[in-house]
Amino acid sequence: MLALASSISIPKHPSLLELSTRPWIYELGQKYGKEIKGLSGVPDAEISDIAKKGYNIVWLMGIWQLGPAGLELDRTDPGKRKEYDKVLPGWTIEDVIGSPYAIANYTINPVLGTMDDLRKFRLKLNKLGIALMVDLVPNHCATDSYMVTAHPEWFIRAIPSDKPPYDPNWYMPNGVAYGRDPYSDAWKDTAQYNMWDSSMRQQLTNFLKICADVADAARCDMAMLLLNEEIAQTWKVQLAGWNYTQPRTEFWSDAIKEVKKTYPKFFTMAECYRNKEQTLLNLGFDYVYDKDGLYNRLADGNLDNIRGYIKFKGDFTQWSHFTENHDEDRGIVHFQSVARCDAAAAISMTIPGMRFYFQGQTVGKQNLLKVHLRRSADEPVKKDVQQFYETLQRIVNHTVFHTGNFDSSIDVLDVINTSSQSNYNDNDKTAWRLVSYKWKLGKEKRLVVVNYSDGAGQGRIICPDAGENAGTGATTINVIDEISGDKYERNIKEMENTGLHVVLQPWQINNEHFKSKGSFRPLNVFTNPSEDKFIIAWSSEIIIFTTTKLEAYSFTKSNKPKPSSELLKNATSFDCKIKLNSDPAEVWPQIGVLINAATAKNLVVAVSNLPAYQKRSNNSPPSAISIIRYILVGDCIDPYMCIILGCYDPIDRTLLSSATWIAYPFEHIVSLSISLIAKIIPSPSCGSLLGG
Incomplete structure (x- = not known):
């Protein structure tokens, strides 16, 4: 048997990767085309890849032995089967693997190997500087655990x-209570521990010691339920019926102290809700979930609440920030778009504290992976999401984000009195859309700016220390955009006095090694009446689409026939005068309504021409919405298209009708970028549009 005491030290503000262990093993088997036999069969390349991405902790969720009763319930319960139908159409009995939170015993599930296999896996992680985290489920165990019959006093029971x-x-046939919390129904695959029984408290401490013996950390499930006040709220009647009184100390304080006597570097993370986080930190936890704080505020979207939380919360070091985990919806679903989810992740992963990622998050998965199942519904990797996280993780892996000083006192000011040559409205009061803060470590400085809103925003950020390392006599410094890699030269006095001018599109992120998006302009749409073309202007590039045959031209400095200002000089504002090959009376008014309603929003969608659509839909009468569904959802390769304004929902890939706009919250609607237009219109003529 291998035995080792933890000697690994994790950095401040570590990155954690949660792996749902059995689904991860199954997924690796699909990837490699062979059965992966437990932890010992995990290829070393997979562990190396985790290290290369900068993760400091791997949480193997669901490694402990389960009982057959819970698995049978999960496979036969009608309610659960309906849930499986919803999230995994076509599921099989073999896909149902049982809840990892109905633990029968703290020995490894035989499907994953032996305890020695677990220790060896930990050693592989430790050699690469990664700590191993495992589960402790302290509120309950499986209904068929040996303890239920051997030690009934360890469980809540019906009063005599x-x-x-x-x-x-509420109760098993033997009178033992099912596990639950004060606000839930019974969890009928579990039996409720009696944490006012002294021998049960010692037994659970022993379970925590098992975790410390084979791992470097434990994530403690629903940790707040073991607080004496929570126990009394839920089980006071039953405990009094068996003459139990409230202990004078809290379990967590006693248990953590005892475990750390033998395993001083062992650390714990508490899953907790209902504003019990600070209480658990005071009792000895090293980290707590930040759901009630940051996660819920990001989901609500109130920028004053988000900024206030970041500015005035205080020390975030022990708080674990996430946009998804196994208990929550996928981030893209929860935040209702890729763009907003990316923005939420950028904030969550660049403030102090633990940076918590879930399996599949960094490749854009949006199909739920239920803990009872070994797989989620198939879906392709979202390359844009994958690229975003590769960039984000590269940025936050820098030492400045681990040992630097965090400054949340940054104020983003409105832009006023800008140059007459500016592309922006001089008095644009949109600084309120931007969230900003900075990190500093010696000469290393990072300014983070996120537009966490559905509209374009701009502002100026005073940088009083901009020139402190510039050298004697220097008047400018280079500012580097760590997202794009672009470099800009900026005047030091202007940055220190007037401020760095930042312009961001909806949900856009800048991590500036002091960098301004000075040349980045909002999306503007024009039409030239004489040529019957629509012109979409984006930064220094102009894309032209005709209404009869799609043509795409990307003018750069080397081949631009005329300056963009001259090209657009005679352009008029967008109106409804569009010529289509076919103009059915019942369709055109609807399209006109869509165009008019979307003009103010600068939202873009591609629509196929009507003859091609009618031909492919057996000549059924088309509506504006059905046409748009066709181009967005269908495999359209038809080059005959026009570009109109519309509103695109990235979750179910449909266009929202004008009637829907009235009731649909605008903060749930995001702009369609030029790159997405290129993907939506898979015509050979635009395959290289803006780099594809």
């Missing part, structure tokens, strides 16, 4: 005056 048969909604 109650006689069988017991209420099946």
Whole structure:
């Protein structure tokens, strides 16, 4: 048997990767085209890849032995089967693997190997500087655990005056209570621990010691449920019926102290809600979930609340920030678009504290992976999301984001009195859309700016220390955009006094090694009446689409026939005068309504011409919405298209009708970028549009 005490030290503000262990093993088997036999069969290349991405902790969720009763319930319960139908159409019995939170015993699930296999896996991680985290489920165990019959006093039981048969909604046939919290129904695959029983408290401490013996950390499930006040709220009647009184100390304080006597570097993370985070930190936890704080504020979207939380919360070092995990919806679904989810992740992963990622998050998965199942519904990797996280993780892996000083006092000011040559409205009051803060470590400085809103925003950020390392006599410094790699030269006095001018599109992120997006302009749409063309202007590039045959031209400095200002000089504002090959009376008014309603929003969608659509839809009468569904959802390769304004929902890939706009919150609607237009219109003539 291998035995080792933890000697690994994780950095401040570490990155954690949660792996749902059995689904991860199954996924690796699909990837390599062969059965992966437990942890010992995981290819070393996979572990190396985790290290290369900068993760400091791997949480193997769901490694402990389960009982057959819970698995049978998960496979037969009608409610659960309906849930599986929803998230994994075509699931099989073999796909149902049982809840990892109905633990029968703290020995490894035989499907994953032996305890020695677990220790060897930990050693591989440790050699690459990665700590291993495992689960402790302290509120309950499997209904068929040996403890239920061997030590009934370790469990909450119906009071002695109650006689069988017991209420099946709350109790097992033997009178032991099902696990639950004060606000939930019973979890009928679990039995509720009695944490006011001294021998049970010691037993759970021993389970925590098992975790410390084979791993470097434990994530403690629903940790707040073991607080004495929570126990009393839920089980006071039952405990009094068996003459139990409240202990004078809290379990967590006693257990953590005892474990750390033998394993001083072992650390713990508490899953917790209902504003119990600071209480658990005071009792000895090293990290706590930040759901009630940052996660919920990002989901709500109130920028004053988000900024206030970041500015005035205080020390975030022990708080674990995430945009998804196994208990929550996928981030893209929860935040309702890729763009908003990316922006939420950028904030979550660039403030102090633990940076918490979930399996599949960094490749854009949006199909739910339920803990009872070994797989989620198939979906392709989202290359744009993958690229975003590669960039984000490269940025936050820098030492400045781990040992630097964090400054949340940054104010983003409105832009006023800008140059007459500016491309922006001099008095644009949109600084409120931007969230900003900075990190500093010696000469290394990072300014983070995120537009966490559905509209374009700009502002100026005073940088009083911009020139402190510039050298004697220097008047300018280079500012580097760590997202794009672009470099800009900026005047030091202007940055220190007037401020760095930043312009960001909806949900856009800048991590500036002091960098301004000075040449980045909002999307503007024009039409030239004489040529019957629509012109979409984006930064220094002009894309032209005709209404009869798609043509795409990207003018750069080397081949631009005329300056963009001259090209657009005679352009008029967008109106409804569009010529289509076919103009059915019942369709055109709807399209006109869509165009008019979207003009103010600068939102773009591609629509196929009507004859091609009618031919492919068996000549059924088309509507504006059905045409748009056709081009967005279908495999259209037809080059005959026009470009109109519309509103695109990135979750279900449909266009929202004008009637829907009235009721649909605008903050749930995002702009369609030029790159997405290129993907939506897979015509050979635009395959290289803006680099594809």
